Every structure is written in structure tokens, then in C-alpha cells.
Amino acid sequence: MSKAKRISGFREDLCNLCGICLHKCPVLKLPLEEAKIEMKNLIDGKESKYALYRCTTCFSCNLYCPQEANPYQLILERWNDLYKKRGAPSIYRFVVPTMDSNIWQMLNVFLSNQERRWIFKWMHNIPKPDETPLLIGNYTHLFPFIIGGSKLLDTFKPIDRIDQWEGGAYLYQGGYLDVVQKISERTKEDFDSWGVKNVAASLDAIEYIFNQVHPNEMGVIHSQNFINFNQWLLNKIESNEIDIKHELGLSVTVHDNCYSKASKGAYWETPREILKLCGCQIAEMKHNRKDSLCCGFGSGASWTKNISIIFDIISDGMKKFKEAEETGAETLVTYCSGCLYLLWATKELLRSKIKIFHIIEIVRLAMGEKLNFPQDNANRAWDIIAIITYSLFLSFLNKNFYINRITYDKDLSTFKPKKYRILRLIRYIMDFPLIKTIFSYSFQLLRVLLKSKYK
Numbered sequence: 001m002s003k004a005k006r007i008s009g010f011r012e013d014l015c016n017l018c019g020i021c022l023h024k025c026p027v028l029k030l031p032l033e034e035a036k037i038e039m040k041n042l043i044d045g046k047e048s049k050y051a052l053y054r055c056t057t058c059f060s061c062n063l064y065c066p067q068e069a070n071p072y073q074l075i076l077e078r079w080n081d082l083y084k085k086r087g088a089p090s091i092y093r094f095v096v097p098t099m100d101s102n103i104w105q106m107l108n109v110f111l112s113n114q115e116r117r118w119i120f121k122w123m124h125n126i127p128k129p130d131e132t133p134l135l136i137g138n139y140t141h142l143f144p145f146i147i148g149g150s151k152l153l154d155t156f157k158p159i160d161r162i163d164q165w166e167g168g169a170y171l172y173q174g175g176y177l178d179v180v181q182k183i184s185e186r187t188k189e190d191f192d193s194w195g196v197k198n199v200a201a202s203l204d205a206i207e208y209i210f211n212q213v214h215p216n217e218m219g220v221i222h223s224q225n226f227i228n229f230n231q232w233l234l235n236k237i238e239s240n241e242i243d244i245k246h247e248l249g250l251s252v253t254v255h256d257n258c259y260s261k262a263s264k265g266a267y268w269e270t271p272r273e274i275l276k277l278c279g280c281q282i283a284e285m286k287h288n289r290k291d292s293l294c295c296g297f298g299s300g301a302s303w304t305k306n307i308s309i310i311f312d313i314i315s316d317g318m319k320k321f322k323e324a325e326e327t328g329a330e331t332l333v334t335y336c337s338g339c340l341y342l343l344w345a346t347k348e349l350l351r352s353k354i355k356i357f358h359i360i361e362i363v364r365l366a367m368g369e370k371l372n373f374p375q376d377n378a379n380r381a382w383d384i385i386a387i388i389t390y391s392l393f394l395s396f397l398n399k400n401f402y403i404n405r406i407t408y409d410k411d412l413s414t415f416k417p418k419k420y421r422i423l424r425l426i427r428y429i430m431d432f433p434l435i436k437t438i439f440s441y442s443f444q445l446l447r448v449l450l451k452s453k454y455k
């Protein structure tokens with residue numbers, strides 16, 4: 001039973017039903033009158049025609065609302081209501097670390113020995129009170145080589161606790177608000193037990209979740225100071241404590257993730273400053289900053305049929321690629337590791353030529369550190385495609401479910417890998433170029449067929 005009281009982030013008292021939020025929404029683009037009706041229905045808890053089934057959780061509507069009423073949080077509340085009625089879709093098990101055959105458990109089968117050593121260390125580190133833990137997080141865990149072995153870690157104690165769920169950030173976006181509250185209480189217990197004063201989060205999203213969502217919406221107030229990793233990087237580069245040895249001379253376009261819009265744009269310029277200091281020229285996409293399109297992940301939140309979720313995610317990811325390619329930039333840079341894994345998987349499925357870097361990789365290259373790019377990234381993308389394919393098959397055998405447990409058991413039974421013979425076979429055949437091509441075309445065909453059937 002939760003001790004804290006959850007508070008809705010939507011300010012119904014400020015909303016005048018003007019409809020601007022859903023009218024300006026880059027996904028829904030509803031006619032103004034329709035937008036007003038949809039907002040009224042959402043507030044009254046009546047049938048939603050659009051928002052709950054098409055929203056990609058991009059956060060933009062909060063920036064469009066002239067009243068600062070937080071319409072995005074209204075959508076989250078209604079998804080939370082839906083979750084209570086219908087549960088989570090079967091495929092969602094693969095991002096639930098406390099359920100069997102989740103992505104982190106399955107990925108253990110494909111990690112290199114070096115990655116295993118990093119992760120083992122990060123999972124078992126316990127910070128001393130005078131140290132600053134750096135939360136590696138569930139997403140960076142999937143691409144540990146973007147930061148593993150880097151001098152950037154020297155200042156911190158890297159901590160990798162998958163069952164801290166990125167502070168609940170990705171569940172929050174899906175509207176699993178009651179579960180996020182439990183996670184917020186659990187993370188508070190962890191931080192307080194470590195006795196640390198500062199906590200660094202490798203994602204803006206996590207800093208925002210701890211600083212804003214936990215206290216203001218979950219009723220859980222942390223006593224720690226949260227350090228934004230991108231801001232830390234920028235400060236260190238400007239003060240020459242991080243030595244930029246090479247100007248990279250890359251033409252890049254920047255993917256602004258959904259959470260980058262959460263603090264009224266506070267997160268947009270820092271990565272751009274970092275890129276410029278690393279010698280990159282920026283070409284902006286048509287939709288950037290407050291209008292930025294989702295990498296695709298968010299479209300899973302507005303699911304209707306389990307089978308179509310993955311295809312909806314890739315479909316929305318395709319729009320992002322189209323815009324990125326239209327800029328003529330050779331590289332797409334993301335400053336969110338959650339977007340990184342989906343963008344890489346989408347790139348491989350679309351056979352797109354644009355390079356994708358995480359901003360940490362850009363800084364490391366400019367520092368003169370060596371990366372095995374793009375081989376490590378492309379291999380990992382196919383590991384993830386294999387896991388998602390396998391999870392899709394598994395999801396046909398399961399039903400909708402509820403997330404009842406948030407912490408690992410003491411044996412880490414849902415983290416330790418099993419044999420996963422079928423998964424290994426799927427991954428093995430995906431190493432053949434012809435199979436990759438066939439798989440990629442079949443996937444795109446299925447995407448079109450399912451989109452016309454279910455959307």
C-alpha cells in the first residue's frame with residue numbers, strides 16, 4: 001500500500017477548454033472545435049476518439065497550452081484509468097524487469113565479455129555517502145559501450161539498477177501512474193540508504209522525473225540534488241576539464257526527445273552547445289525543439305491491439321528518419337539512450353544510410369577515445385530486433401497483465417538468462433545479409449498491412 005498521495009499534474013482549474021493543445025498537436029492536428037470536444041470528453045472521462053489512441057506522448061501540448069494546464073498529464077490520467085480496466089498489453093512484458101523474458105534478461109545472451117564485466121560492476125556498486133552515483137539506467141544498459149571504459153565515468157560511481165525502472169520514466173509515458181508512484185517510493189529508499197547528497201542521471205528524463213514528477217505528482221520528495229549529465233558535460237568542456245582534442249567536422253541533425261520538452265525547453269540548447277564545441281555543424285529538422293516528433297517509442301502508449309504496437313512504433317520512427325534525411329546531415333544525434341536503441345533498430349530495418357550517434361559517443365570521439373562504431377551499434381540493433389521479434393511471438397501466448405512486483409527477487413531470477421534457444425536461432429540467422437534484407441522488407445510490408453487494419 002502506497003504511503004504517498006498521488007496528485008494529478010493536469011490543472012483542470014486552469015483549463016478553459018480552448019482546444020489549442022490538441023489543435024496544435026503535431027500528431028493529432030484536430031480542427032479547433034473537434035479539439036474542444038475531445039478535451040471536454042477527456043476531462044469528463046468519456047469516450048476519447050483521438051488522444052488516447054493516437055498520442056505519441058511527445059509532451060508538446062503542454063508547451064502549446066496558454067494556460068499552463070498540462071493537458072499531457074490529463075492524457076496520462078486517462079491511460080492510467082484504462083490500465084486499471086484492461087491491464088498492459090502482453091508485449092509490454094518485455095520492458096518489465098520483474099517479469100520473465102524481459103529485454104535485459106534476454107540481452108544477457110548477446111553481451112560481450114567486456115560488456116558483462118562493466119555491467120556486473122555497475123550492478124554491484126554501492127556508492128559511499130561522499131560519492132556521486134551516476135545512474136546508468138535501463139536504456140544505456142542496452143548499449144553499455146557508449147559509456148563503458150570512458151574517462152567520463154572517473155568522476156562518478158556508476159550504478160546500474162534495472163529494477164529502479166529509470167525512476168519510472170518510461171512507465172510514466174505509458175500512463176502507468178500508480179506503478180510509477182511505487183517506483184518513486186522505492187528509489188527514495190535506495191537513495192536514502194546510500195546516504196548520498198548528489199545523484200547524476202544519464203538522461204534528462206530521469207533528472208526531470210526525480211526533480212519534478214516524483215515530488216509534484218507522486219507525492220515523494222527526494223533529499224538529494226540531481227545533476228543533469230549533459231549540463232555536467234558542457235560545464236566540463238567549457239572549463240577544459242574535458243579536453244576536446246579533435247574537432248569532428250560532422251554535419252549533424254539533433255533529435256529532441258519527448259522529455260526534452262518537459263521543463264519548458266530547458267534541455268534543448270545544452271546538447272547543441274556540446275555539439276558545436278565538438279566541431280559539429282547543426283542542420284535542424286522541420287520539427288525540432290517544442291514541435292519535435294517522437295522517435296516512435298511513445299506511440300506504444302496509445303495501443304489498441306497488442307499485435308500492432310511494434311509496427312506503430314516503427315511507423316512513427318520512420319517519420320523521424322524522413323525528416324532527418326531531408327536535412328542532408330550525415331549524422332543524427334540523440335541525447336536520450338531510450339531513443340538510441342529504437343532509432344538504431346529502425347535504421348537497420350529501414351536500411352537508412354544516416355549515421356546515428358548518442359551525444360556521449362560524439363564527446364568521446366572528440367576527446368580522442370576509441371569506439372568500435374558503427375559495428376557495435378549495428379550488431380546491438382540486430383540483437384534488439386531479434387529480441388523484439390521473439391517477444392512478439394511470446395506475446396501471442398500471453399494475455400494482458402498487471403505490473404504487481406517492482407523489485408527483483410533476491411536471486412535476480414528475471415535478470416539471469418535462460419537458454420533461449422529459439423532467440424539465439426533467430427539472432428543467428430539474422431547475421432546473414434540476405435536474411436536481413438528479407439526480414440527488413442517483410443517487416444515493412446507487415447507494418448503497412450497492420451496499419452491499414454487497425455488504425
Ligand code: SF4
Pocket residue numbers: 022024025026027028051054055056057058059060061062072075
Ligand atoms: S503529447 Fe504530443 S502527441 Fe500527445 S496529444 Fe500532446 S502534443 Fe499530441
Ligand code: SF4
Pocket residue numbers: 014015016017018019020021022039064065066067068069070071
Ligand atoms: S489544456 Fe490548455 S490548451 Fe488545452 S484546452 Fe485546456 S486551456 Fe486550452
